Amino acid sequence: MQIGEIARRSGITVRMLRFYEAEGLLQPHRTGSGYRDYSEADLEEAKRIKQLADAGLTVEAMHDLLPCIISPKPTFHPCDRLRARLEGEVAKLDRRLADMERSRSQIVGYLADLPVDTPVPMSQD
Numbered sequence: 284m285q286i287g288e289i290a291r292r293s294g295i296t297v298r299m300l301r302f303y304e305a306e307g308l309l310q311p312h313r314t315g316s317g318y319r320d321y322s323e324a325d326l327e328e329a330k331r332i333k334q335l336a337d338a339g340l341t342v343e344a345m346h347d348l349l350p351c352i353i354s355p356k357p358t359f360h361p362c363d364r365l366r367a368r369l370e371g372e373v374a375k376l377d378r379r380l381a382d383m384e385r386s387r388s389q390i391v392g393y394l395a396d397l398p399v400d401t402p403v404p405m406s407q408d
Contacts, residue, residue: 286311289321293329299336300329306342308332308349331357339376344368 290297303309304319309328311319321329331352335345348369351362359365 284321284326286319286321289326289329292326293333295329295333303329303332303342308342308345327355330355340372344372 284292286297286300289295290300293300295303300309304311309325309332311321311325314320328349331349332345334357335348340348347364348359351359351365353360
């Protein structure tokens with residue numbers, strides 16, 4: 284199938300499919316004239332990539348995790364570094380959440396310091 288069809292069926296943009304190919308995550312067959320020719324197996328791999336991307340995982344993490352996926356869920360085979368990689372991703376998310384909570388608390392403090400009766404002028408963008 285051509286790139287437009289796999290984009291439609293996988294929910295990944297054509298641009299991102301090309302990016303994933305450049306990063307080595309997808310390797311579609313090329314026709315004699317150089318066109319990408321995606322197989323059903325490529326479509327399933329693209330769907331797995333989308334699931335991992337939707338989870339916020341990086342291309343680097345996808346390189347580690349894709350070989351470990353054994354079903355569309357995805358279900359992972361406990362291959363090397365899988366647990367460490369996923370635990371590392373959770374730790375990164377925990378740090379980001381903590382940073383966001385600090386930012387939120389700071390902004391809430393700014394709001395609390397504003398006088399209640401004084402209207403705040405809005406910028407005219």
